[in-house]
Amino acid sequence: xxxxxxxxxxxxxxxxxxxxxxxxxxxxxxxxxxxxxxxxxxxxxxxxxxxxxxxxxxxxxxxxxxxxxxxxxxxxxxxxxxxxxxxxxxxxxxxxxxxxxxxxxxxxxxxxxxxxxxxxxxxxxxxxxxxxxxxxxxxxxxxxxxxxxxxxxxxxxxxxxxxxxxxxxxxxxxxxxxxxxxxxxxxxxxxxxxxxxxxxxxxxxxxxxxxxxxxxxxxxxxxxxxxxxxxxxxxxxxxxxxxxxxxxxxxxxxxxxxxxxxxxxxxxxxxxxxxxxxxxxxxxxxxxxxxxxxxxxxxxxxxxxxxxxxxxxxxxxxxxxxxxxxxxxxxxxxxxxxxxxxxxxxxxxxxxxxxxxxxxxxxxxxxxxxxxxxxxxxxxxxxxxxxxxxxxxxxxxxxxxxxxxxxxxxxxxxxxxxxxxxxxxxxxxxxxxxxxxxxxxxxxxxxxxxxxxxxxxxxxxxxxxxxxxxxxxxxxxxxxxxxxxxxxxxxxxxxxxxxxxxxxxxxxxxxxxxxxxxxxxxxxxxxxxxxxxxxxxxxxxxxxxxxxxxxxxxxx
Amino acid sequence: xxxxxxxxxxxxxxxxxxxxxxxxxxxxxxxxxxxxxxxxxxxxxxxxxxxxxxxxxxxxxxxxxxxxxxxxxxxxxxxxxxxxxxxxxxxxxxxxxxxxxxxxxxxxxxxxxxxxxxxxxxxxxxxxxxxxxxxxxxxxxxxxxxxxxxxxxxxxxxxxxxxxxxxxxxxxxxxxxx
Numbered sequence: 001x002x003x004x005x006x007x008x009x010x011x012x013x014x015x016x017x018x019x020x021x022x023x024x025x026x027x028x029x030x031x032x033x034x035x036x037x038x039x040x041x042x043x044x045x046x047x048x049x050x051x052x053x054x055x056x057x058x059x060x061x062x063x064x065x066x067x068x069x070x071x072x073x074x075x076x077x078x079x080x081x082x083x084x085x086x087x088x089x090x091x092x093x094x095x096x097x098x099x100x101x102x103x104x105x106x107x108x109x110x111x112x113x114x115x116x117x118x119x120x121x122x123x124x125x126x127x128x129x130x131x132x133x134x135x136x137x138x139x140x141x142x143x144x145x146x147x148x149x150x151x152x153x154x155x156x157x158x159x160x161x162x163x164x165x166x167x168x169x170x171x172x173x174x175x176x177x178x179x180x181x182x183x184x185x186x187x188x189x190x191x192x193x194x195x196x197x198x199x200x201x202x203x204x205x206x207x208x209x210x211x212x213x214x215x216x217x218x219x220x221x222x223x224x225x226x227x228x229x230x231x232x233x234x235x236x237x238x239x240x241x242x243x244x245x246x247x248x249x250x251x252x253x254x255x256x257x258x259x260x261x262x263x264x265x266x267x268x269x270x271x272x273x274x275x276x277x278x279x280x281x282x283x284x285x286x287x288x289x290x291x292x293x294x295x296x297x298x299x300x301x302x303x304x305x306x307x308x309x310x311x312x313x314x315x316x317x318x319x320x321x322x323x324x325x326x327x328x329x330x331x332x333x334x335x336x337x338x339x340x341x342x343x344x345x346x347x348x349x350x351x352x353x354x355x356x357x358x359x360x361x362x363x364x365x366x367x368x369x370x371x372x373x374x375x376x377x378x379x380x381x382x383x384x385x386x387x388x389x390x391x392x393x394x395x396x397x398x399x400x401x402x403x404x405x406x407x408x409x410x411x412x413x414x415x416x417x418x419x420x421x422x423x424x425x426x427x428x429x430x431x432x433x434x435x436x437x438x439x440x441x442x443x444x445x446x447x448x449x450x451x452x453x454x455x456x457x458x459x460x461x462x463x464x465x466x467x468x469x470x471x472x473x474x475x476x477x478x479x480x481x482x483x484x485x486x487x488x489x490x491x492x493x494x495x496x497x498x499x500x501x502x503x504x505x506x507x508x509x510x511x512x513x514x515x516x517x518x519x520x521x522x523x524x525x526x527x528x529x530x531x532x533x534x535x536x537x538x539x540x541x542x543x544x545x546x547x548x549x550x551x552x553x554x555x556x
Numbered sequence: 557x558x559x560x561x562x563x564x565x566x567x568x569x570x571x572x573x574x575x576x577x578x579x580x581x582x583x584x585x586x587x588x589x590x591x592x593x594x595x596x597x598x599x600x601x602x603x604x605x606x607x608x609x610x611x612x613x614x615x616x617x618x619x620x621x622x623x624x625x626x627x628x629x630x631x632x633x634x635x636x637x638x639x640x641x642x643x644x645x646x647x648x649x650x651x652x653x654x655x656x657x658x659x660x661x662x663x664x665x666x667x668x669x670x671x672x673x674x675x676x677x678x679x680x681x682x683x684x685x686x687x688x689x690x691x692x693x694x695x696x697x698x699x700x701x702x703x704x705x706x707x708x709x710x711x712x713x714x715x716x717x718x719x720x721x722x723x724x725x726x727x728x729x730x731x732x733x734x
Binding site for chain 2: 005007010011014015018038039121148151152153154155156157158159160161162227235238239243273274277278279280281282285288289
């Protein structure tokens, strides 16, 4: 894991001191809310429906046990005993008092964390594959490059007042778990024929009210050009991105209106000026950052496999959990464990202080002191020996953290929605809870198989509904909450935006509507191997629309 | 409509402190009268004949709005005494990129000036992207500048003006020149 050096410490503590001064001036009435607003946003402090919210950056979703314990401590002492893990691998506290914010930032700084650039029209927290450094299918660990980007983008003098927020994601495997094609810049770390590392560069993906899949503008960018090329993209965007309309200000609109070819030409032209500048990365610096992320020395634990077979046979629930929540590791004696934060009927992404402490303890003993936050709002233990799966499972079970639903229909992404968010038109969490309860029976979910439901409470799409296999968007119509359904979206390497089925459904109808879709899928799938997404891609929307609307018509 | 040209409101500030502003801003040379130093809008400046634009008995600077392209200036940089980049609102960041291109990449030797909504929280960024001077009218910003409180951080994660490389750390990092 990356560790702060003196340079990083000096930077973060200076920023905390500045913000302390600003909070004091605000509390003393020297700053109005309007004047305070841009300052607090730079420090991750939002004003929500009911209270201030603090969004803590978790760079590329990687945490140590010590950091997780600190997050638990803050939840316990400054909030109401829980935190909310977000789709950007961050953590949000919903109820901290403004007067406590500087103290909370001090606490975070003591474990090398901060809340910088989790808001505002700047380059936000850089995200990465949550299985980075562990997954069997990985070409190389994307996190060193995410870390270089994190440093370079911190308080960037040229790029702190962009037309709009800017999100970068990096993945190091063909299987895209970081949804890079729905980011402003998506980087796919790969090797060329000569065996050198570089990036395929995607630009202009995003969700919101105008969802777009990113365009590839470079098939292979050598590692040394990472910062110069990113600078060229950022500069073209900063100069030409629209500033007349907030909803057309993301780079996806610039790419769309300029055309991919012309935009690529502009980027390449600017890059000619930059490519040999001070930002060209020396290999020694890449190596130095890379060394922080070197794979841990995992002892041989071959005994795990025989024990696992027996444990599976003895306990059906454990076997289901292993099947669903454990992913192959680079080292065959190990597995990557997904800790579901989606208990049946629970709030997606929420964790209590006690749960965070428990995860920290487990990670310390059984996962090389490492934890990840996934953009699917779950936690990950990246390096668990197969031999330790049973004990890890038993420990997780003690506090409701062993739900065996990773990737299944109840592993729902949902934004905070109208329960918290000032922008929302409709509630998201209660819909997620009701769907979870409807499909919560383990055998039923297992039979349905992989199915990603994603719910947003407004068109800003924080719940990623556009890339949900089933996407649900809450809208407000004549004072009623109404839910629109889209089908066939996907945020992985074959990235697609879902198709809207038709008229929306009321809060009472929406869960039935989802069930209608699922039932139709079960009828038409060729066999259990054909997932919902595969079936949808084969048959298209018609059978589902038919089921949804002809039944509704019959009922009316 | 008045045809009397005016000094732009506010005080002129640079790294060395407050200084006298020798320039006036005008919308045309006629309006500028016989002022020895004048800043004209880009379109007007581009419309001048070379012998007028680069006259040796007066200085004619050029002001560029965020939406205007600096491309036509790039071939003339060694003859332009002053370029003013406008910040109509503090959150319009286009002029930072232009400053970076003019000063840090094309080594413009003349005065690069920030005008408009110049606030204390942006001052450090402006200096680092290459601005020499800032035209400041915001009261709190004037106070802070007078106190030499630039609201800056002690280390930078990017190359830029007014900083140097630090031994023993990564190539992109810089520390401010003392």
